[in-house]
Amino acid sequence: MKKSKWTIIDTVIVVAAAAVLAAAGVIFGPSLMEPSTNETITFTVMIQDREKGIAAAMSEGDNVTLSLTEKDGGVIKSVRTEPTVVMVYDSIDGVYRNEVNDEREDIYIEIEADCKVTDKSITTGDTDIKVGADIPVRGKGYATNGYIIDIVD
Amino acid sequence: MDKNGKIAGKISIIDLGVIILIIAAVVGLCIRFMSSTTTAVTSDETFRYVVKVNSVREFTVNALQKGGITTDKNSEMTLGEITDVQVGDAKMQSTTADGRIEWSNLPDRYTCMVTIEADGRESEDGYILDDTTELSVGRTVDIITKYVKTTGEIISVEVLED
Numbered sequence: 001m002k003k004s005k006w007t008i009i010d011t012v013i014v015v016a017a018a019a020v021l022a023a024a025g026v027i028f029g030p031s032l033m034e035p036s037t038n039e040t041i042t043f044t045v046m047i048q049d050r051e052k053g054i055a056a057a058m059s060e061g062d063n064v065t066l067s068l069t070e071k072d073g074g075v076i077k078s079v080r081t082e083p084t085v086v087m088v089y090d091s092i093d094g095v096y097r098n099e100v101n102d103e104r105e106d107i108y109i110e111i112e113a114d115c116k117v118t119d120k121s122i123t124t125g126d127t128d129i130k131v132g133a134d135i136p137v138r139g140k141g142y143a144t145n146g147y148i149i150d151i152v153d
Numbered sequence: 154m155d156k157n158g159k160i161a162g163k164i165s166i167i168d169l170g171v172i173i174l175i176i177a178a179v180v181g182l183c184i185r186f187m188s189s190t191t192t193a194v195t196s197d198e199t200f201r202y203v204v205k206v207n208s209v210r211e212f213t214v215n216a217l218q219k220g221g222i223t224t225d226k227n228s229e230m231t232l233g234e235i236t237d238v239q240v241g242d243a244k245m246q247s248t249t250a251d252g253r254i255e256w257s258n259l260p261d262r263y264t265c266m267v268t269i270e271a272d273g274r275e276s277e278d279g280y281i282l283d284d285t286t287e288l289s290v291g292r293t294v295d296i297i298t299k300y301v302k303t304t305g306e307i308i309s310v311e312v313l314e315d
Contacts, residue, residue: 009168012175087259089247094255096245119221120299121228128228130302131216132209149212151300 034118041115041122041153042077043129045137047107047146048084055081055107057142064111065138072125074113076139081105107146109137122153198275199313201236202288204296206265206305208243214263216301223269224297225284232282233271235298240265267296267305270313280310 047054062076084104089096113124122129129135129151136145159165206217220235243262247255273282280288288310296303 007168008164008172012172016175085261087262089257091247091250094247094249094253095257096247096259098260118299120224120231122299123228128302130297131300132213132302149210151216 034120036116036118039115039117039153040112041117041124041129041151042110042112043148043152044150045109045111045135045146046149047109047137047144049086049101049104050084050107050144052103052105054142054144055079055105058107058109058139062139066111066113066124066135067127068136069126072113072127074111074124076109077112078110080108082108107144108149109146111137117153122151195277196275197272198280199270199272200233200280200282200288200310201268201270201313202310203308204267204269204294204305205308206267206296206303208245208259208262208264209303210261211263213301213303214238214240214265216298217265217267217296217303219298219300221298221300223271226295226297228297228299230284232284232286233269235267235296236270237268238265239268265305266308269296275312280312 058076058079060076060078064074064076066072066074082105084101084106085098086101087096088099113129115122115124115129127135129148131148131151133148134145135148136143138144160169206213217235217238218240220238222231223233223235224230225232241264243259243264244256245259247257249255271282273280273288282288286294288307290307290310292307293304294307296305
């Protein structure tokens with residue numbers, strides 16, 4: 001059998017593979033080594049200024065998807081609505097005030113999800129659970145998005 | 154080049170092309186990530202900067218007041234820590250129908266002055282955090298903690314003495 005020779009290309013391939021492994025270690029290493037716990041977290045999503053009746057499609061116990069990749073999900077614990085409040089400007093008096101718009105509603109959904117909790121983040125799958133974060137909520141027969149306004153951990 | 158397509162009888166032109174391509178990629182990465190800001194770094198420092206978060210609702214105020222570590226946008230790198238949050242009414246300038254300028258309170262909206270202490274580097278050109286965020290007065294930055302994600306404008310930056 002002919003003895004194989006070590007060539008320059010073999011060296012280049014080994015160096016390139018080592019560089020890829022090193023880069024992967026730098027990118028993924030900290031997240032893999034960080035201590036974390038798995039907890040069930042309840043958070044509230046506010047869906048603003050919607051047509052009346054959309055909330056009727058949502059029910060307690062619905063399984064909902066919380067990301068666009070259909071991986072991350074939770075369960076609806078409660079749904080409530082309030083008339084939409086709009087900030088308007090009174091140009092006569094030069095003041096801003098809140099006005100109730102009875103024809104539209106804000107929807108508040110309480111969702112429970114299994115999350116990974118670290119010192120830096122709360123995530124369900126790849127979705128960050130943070131107050132102020134925009135989050136899609138998709139269930140059977142409805143799809144919308146809102147903002148996380150409260151987290152109970 | 155010999156009759157087998159190898160230069161000096163050892164390496165083919167294709168192999169040489171591959172090597173040149175890999176070297177070019179490595180050089181390109183070095184140029185990309187070793188920017189003028191980091192190559193001109195003079196010292197590691199701790200900064201205290203204040204971010205004005207304007208016109209947010211009470212739930213954002215509550216989440217900011219929980220404090221904690223600030224991170225990069227992927228919630229992986231620790232950048233600093235919120236040390237203080239001052240809350241006041243949010244105001245907006247407007248013009249009345251008769252041409253007066255009024256500063257009016259925005260109902261149910263608040264302005265927060267968030268003080269953050271963070272480690273970074275000082276260069277000849279300015280101050281940067283560990284995720285290369287530039288600390289400059291007037292710059293809009295994200296504040297990301299375990300509980301909140303919001304945006305504000307830097308209104309002051311100071312270097313803390315050791």
